[in-house]
Amino acid sequence: MAARRRKMDRIVVLACIILLAGIIHPSSCRSSKPSVKSSCGYQSCHATKPGFINVHLVPHTHDDVGWLKTVDQYYYGSRTGIQKAGVQYILDSVIEELQANRERRFIYVEMAFFWQWWEEQNDSTQDIVRDLVNQGRLEFINGGWCMNDEATTHYADIVDQMALGLNLLNDTFGECGCPRIAWQIDPFGHSKEQAFIFSQMGYDGLFFGRLDHEDKKQRMASKTMEMIWASSSLGKTGWLFTGVNYNLYQPPPGFCFDILCSDVPLIDNKKSKEYNIDQRVTDFLKYCQQQSEAYATDHILLTMGGDFTYQDANVWYKNMDKLIKYANERQANGSRFNLLYSTPSCYVKSLNDVKKSWPLKTDDFFPYGSDAHSYWTGYFTSRPAFKYMVRQGSNLLQACKQMDSALSWNRATNKGDVNVMKRAMGIAQHHDAVSGTEKQAVVQDYQSRLHEGVVECQKTQTSFYQSQLPIRGQALPDVKYCQLNVSQCDVSENSSRFVVNIYNSLASNVDKYVRIPVANGESYQVLDPDGNVVDSQVIPIAAGVHAIPGRISTATDELVFLAAQLPPIGSKSYYVEKIAKNHRRVSFKSKLQRFIPGQDHIISTDKMKVRVDGTTGLLSSVTVNGKEFFVQQEFLWYPGYNGDNESADRRSSGAYIFRPNGTDAFPMRRTMAAAIITAVYTGPLVQEIHQFYDSWVSQVIRIYRGQEHVELDWVIGPIPVSDKIGKEVISRVTTTILQSDGTFYTDSNGRQTLRRELDDRESYTYTPTEPVSGNYYPINSHLYIRDPLGEQQATILVDRSQGGSSLVGGLIELMVHRRLLHDDSFGVEEPLDETAFQRGLVVRGSHYLILSDGPTSARRYRPLAQQLYKQPHLSFVPTALHFNEWKSLYRTQHQLISRALPENVNLLTLEKRTDGSYLIRLEHIYDVEEDKVLSAPVTVSLHNLFPGFVIMSAEEAMLGGNQFRKESQRLMWNSMDRQYSSKRPTKFPDVELQPMEIRTFIFHLVRDNRLDK
Template sequence: MFPCYAHILFSLICMTVQSSSPDASKCGYSSCPKGKDGMLNVHLVPHTHDDVGWLKTVDQYFYGEKNNIQRAGVQYILDSVVQELLQDPSKRFIYVEIAFFARWLNEQNDIMRHAVKGLVKSGRLEFILGGWCMNDEATTHYNAIIDQHALGFEFLRQNFGECGRPRVAWQIDPFGHSREQASLFAQMGFDGLFFGRADYEDIDQRKKTKTMEMMWNGSPKNLGSKADLFTGVLFNGYSPPPGFCFDINCNDDPIQDDDRLHDYNVDQKTTQFIRYAQLQASHYATNNIIMTMGSDFNYQNAHTWFKNMDKLIKYVNQRQVNGSKVNAFYSTPSCYLQSLNNASKTWTTKQDDFFPYAHRPHSFWTGYFTSRPTLKGFVRQTNNFLQVCKQLDGLAELKDTDNSTFHLNILREALGVAQHHDAVSGTEKQAVAYDYAERLANGVMECQKVANDALKKLYKKGSTPAPNQLFCNLLNISACHVTENSKQFTLTVYNPLARSVISWIRLPVVGTNYTIRGPKGENLLSQIIQVSADTKRIPERKGSLAKNELVFRADLPPLGFNTYFISMTGSREKQSTKTFKMKSNSDLVMKNEHVSLTFDGPTGALKQITNLDSRVTVQVKQELMYYIGVSGSSKSSALNAQPSGAYIFRPNETVPLSFHADLKKTTVIKEGALVQEVYQKFSPWATQVIRLYDGAQHAEFEWTVGPIPVSDMIGKEVISRFSTDLATNGVVYTDANGREILQRKRNHRDTWNFTNTEPVSGNYYPVNSRIYLRDETKKIQFTVLTDRSQGGGSITDGNLELMVHRRLLWDDYLGVGEALNETGMDGKGLIARGKHFIYVDTIENSAKFHRDMALKLYMAPSLSFTTSTMKQSDWTKVYHTSWSGLKAALPDNVHILTFVQWAGPSFTPRTSQPYLVRFEHIYEKDEDVELSKPVKIVLQNLFVPFDVQSVEELTLGANLQLSQLHRLQWKTNQHFPDLSRQSQPVTATDNFTVILNPMEIRTFQITWK
């Protein structure tokens, strides 16, 4: 027990510590205040919404720097709130963003930390959501969503135990809501979700029908009730009722209760509050309502808030003597949720999602699906590399002496911050976007140290030290210091997938003739392609010496690596790539054994794609085009003045503009043994390369867009449009956060009669990994996969478009205060580069491709180099040139989602370090005849380095044993087949067998022998 000091604060702390012994601890639902029967119970929820970067960087927000931009200092919020809670046991507060709270707690002394633990144990300080940030739901990948929540959960578990485990998800600010997010929350063990934003028409309808709260079916087809989540839409966004904001940044009058003074206003304020509570209650289904008492960065002086709320509670409840039926008290979202659960109501259900979101006519928040495309691409690539680092760290069994956990955490935290709804969304100020990118870059450099240490350890056959690994981060723009400056080098390619994959390697080089030897010493076929003029104009590759790209095929083992030995030869052989231009009016055909692409002779544009295996042909014209964004006005409140901006997509016409390029004149065709390429120039700033690799079942479209010109003072939003001959009947399909597929119907919403004031942007949806069209009569599917999140849709039948880049000159009046006008290192408009992957086949055959390809894109191989001049024959004597972490590849429908050293909730000290492993079934029910079936995995003897000693199944967030999870149960008005299955225990008697059902993710803490 800490000694009590004379200082009042320490006295308060001591009182809290003494009252929060294990016997007195009371957190979770057991700590909730009880409402009054026959009353309207108003749950006042003191809260702050602290963006992990937006107008200021995450550091500036924490410390309260640059208050000229926004008055916000998170450290002062937590200082002030904790002091108020310590003084009065009746007060409560919730906190959400663990990226901030972890930093604050680490700065406190032991006495304060102990006091905070007492507040948490007593339920007075409650963590809601519990992720590292409040992530965006449109542009985030499910892998990164899970990781950032697990990062926050683990901090809470280590510091506060079971009382720190969040029970309610709190997505109050994201701009639309994903069904997959709800499914993930349910699998993490949450009992409910509350959010603040939904389409204005949707909310109007829900208010009228008292369906602001519902049961959301997160995976009705696949996981059933396991993915169901009770969900509520908050009445006033996440702000306090009008007139009752008591923050130092607010202008509302305080409650003045000295009746001797002229400004006495208790009667007025009390009546006003009661009327508002009754208004809100008229739109909800029980005698409990929730009022969010706080907003962005509120409570820097918590005393002003709590002093006025104390008075509000006092005077509102005094009215009960005179017959009032309103009862107000301090509460939390989880306590409110418990009250709803106790009401024993029957709730309506919902199966679709909440995209796209509009807060008024002409204001669809669909621009951020694409905003800052290079940041979105960097976030996806960085997540890819984090998974590689965690796997290598685990497979090599690196220890704390290697500092691998420290290095990994730098990237974990940077990537966790990047999932914030004003980060990867692209809706932050430019300076903040730079800060996010810098954090990611620093994290990548730290994680490269882990990959280096791990590979050096996995290389070794004996005691000979392995050479250091070098990394090249600009391979996408044909720049690499190692390959450009070395006549001889090794390349190690690590495959993070649990199956063998084929990967096409492209290395920037200066020479024209190279020899490549594989891991067994075999000579590999290669091809030299000149670096295009379009690539050379990218300012970020300034200083690169590479004139060519060396292309070859790598066949990689599962969860393992191959090393390739590359050397420049002295002989100057004729290049293996032929180049020519389209001249005649005859069609050009580019094909391999699986795919044929036909380009129209008169125009040079893509005309037709044929799957040669299934003999399916789709007539398709593809082109880069652009919309002109609506410009701004000084009358920002007028509906017709809503401009396109970081959040909003609002084109001034419903038909995109064509570049009117004569592609026949600009198209260049390169033919070679390994890859064929067609170069198309739509304008000096909008080009693309269409590639077809040997043996590939798909075509690759690499687009390069920028600098988007704005000298005409017109903002532009560039799309890639595919116009097909398919009869699609207004339907297009998009993925949800990279997982399940949702059907989208033009100008339609399942929940209400939709009025579309914007024919284009009102039909845009988030595309995280894929979008496709189907012709149900012909049984044909046309699929496009993306390498990052983008906005897209089908505006007319048979057509599909994806927005790839946007540059705008007006703020859209939603808070950022600056236009989305990104520039590159040369001060000109930013150049963005990315890829689309096109596949044509029958509907029956298409799922196998798009499931497999989406997985390969977000878990791509990782490349590292050495400048060793050691001969391949000598290398193989002391180092492995090929290595796999698996004794056998896993089935095509199984993915190892997570593999990392980690000591979680069921860990007891043993001789070996436990691991966290997630296995995932990547197919939906009925997607594929064979691959949609349940699949069995035997963990024993699966991994090369170790065998299983024990297995404990956890929730998806890895903060609770699955056997200990008991979610609240709800009654609904619709009864769907319960597809959830009790997970079969994984025991030693069956060699630790895991059964996975469609779309199921199972999370295990495993201890190895």
């Protein structure tokens, strides 16, 4: 009996611990605030009429989160001379009009704006909005922080920005705040990975407005404007119903009832000389008939809204009320049209009820051409410096969320606000932000927001180190951060002793070559966490980096050393000190090779050899592990077409459009040598060839000991335009893999790989009209070519979004920078002529070139792509302490997880949630049949993954983290094409991952008290 009482006491204590720790699962999509009984969802839809063409009128507004005006200018309605748009008035007006008539509906999309408005409302207004949401009269569609771009975004950022909006909706509105439909009506092309993300977030459908003009024409003729998108190799779990809007996202011509429009209102007073209701309804129904002929069912969706419409919602609703009334009255006289207020989700439910078999789509919707000469492929590269800033911000955010989690479970204070970075990064994913298609003043606002986020993240990093590194409570000196992208660092340049903290946010051990600027002419010694001397090398900074505008540094050298086996989700500290030049373990000074005119230049390491032609100055061959690949790389430029945009064939190249004047790209130099070799440096760790192409283009070809890729580190700009010619600069790699002949492979948002065919489209008959830009695709991670037998492959990895292609067999090209003098007339109304520091923009970037045997290619580029995206983060601490003194006071190595995950698994996300729980996302980084071994399903155990803690409870969630997987009920669809099956997952904490699968878990941690004994 006593033993039983003791057992019961332990159970009661454990229950108390669980309650105190907040380990209570909230129901899926349940609000934290009680609300009235809800009737939202599909049950709130208005009834349709069988035997009629049901016309679903969808009142909506499309509110760009920055474009011609900044986010705040759009929200508050300022700068009306640029655009008459004020989002706060839209929401005020719509809420008032929805209350006036229970039949009315409205959808809202951009949570960045809605949340700004919501936080300004009083309790009474918030209660009204909750009631409207619970009744299904106000419905959230999409639900992300913004309507993100789909070409230039990394998949991790798409997931983050969607999750940010979805979870705020969940916390505020519960189940009725969960969007069911994705609404990507304005992005300029649509990716397969984006569709996969939506499917894994539990969406029932996706609608968009933009697709290639030929694709749309053929779909309208064949009534295939709606389809099932098979977005991955995961089977039906990756299926997503997808519909193309008939008129982009605009209302029928002549039926825009808005203060921004000049269309004639509906006048039903027969005593008025302006009476027009009969003719207006007739015209509207003619349009409905025309649209219905392009769709396969008796349901059509009409987008009743546009850019920043509904600032006076009464104008819209008063006219639509009349339209519905008088159109439906005609049913008594034989009309087959039934008009109703609706939403995209109600429309999808109506289509699902039809039980039709739909065509299956397996490719994507790139590139997008709005006409025969307007291919929206320039924005894949536009504003390359901002694209890099966004990519670096993404990497930093992932690390900060991990550090914030560690601070939380160790009950330490985080002096930074990670939410600032989450929201800044969320805004940056907008389809007129990272895309580079905004005005110059707007991109500067985006950059300012990101900078604020970076500052807060650095506070989090500092809090993490101050919490984790001290051993005896000794306060850690101030942690400093440097601008290493321009090789500038006050600490390393001016301190005799300093510590470099290197944080690895990958769940695998990583080797990272560190490069930091140091004082000129000095020698250094580097010690690892155990005090062992690490090989190091001092090498001159390239002249092109020296000349980057805004660089404030006198350093001419960089110290290079290998940070080996960085711990998974953890940090290592390296101790660096100046030392006498005659010291036995001083850093190795790089040797400058002697030039012999006309002779080839060769650099080599233990695994690689690079040859540069002595006559042309260009890369000529790369040898990897004894196998030689003949390859050439050079920079060229396309002249941008200067037109007046009065017709399709006079379209200019601009922020959106890439349209070269001709098909030939011009070399930088017209002399005998295409490039001049200015220096060749050799040493035990790194070897480099410095190239000079022109006064505005230079490059370093670099190889490191132990690595099997070539790094191409380039500096481009200011692009000269004194000749009045805009220029599109490319890096072109030519190989002997000639059999690739029109076939190449590109990533989808940094994840899946898609096969491309020159001058061909999988889904429709394509007419080549722009031989260069019509074959460009977005590259966020990798582009490769290979021979048909798969024996050789050439892969290039990018450090930001760029446009790329293979226009000739054996050739790869990537657009790295562009400066244009004419607008392309798609709304920005200013040319893409970026400046910084009173001159044309200068950009520094890098490509990784991998030459490999086909069977091993995936395991060469997949991990390296992850490392390029999640580069380790460096921080610096100046100190007067000797190494042994430092080590006695501070930890020099620390990791947040107990072990590395399998090599084909990535820990995509680890973050703290507002309710005290934690979210983790695990992904399989290989696709089906990419690798004979690593493409197999893999099981990961999370048991004892977090040292010192026990996972007390866990539940699998949908990808957005806003609902539990077991409670997600997606609509089921039939397809006229092949069927897929999916396997049941293993039971937590053993997580089975199929190729390209991402799984999300919400869990609670409690401290393992056994460690205290």
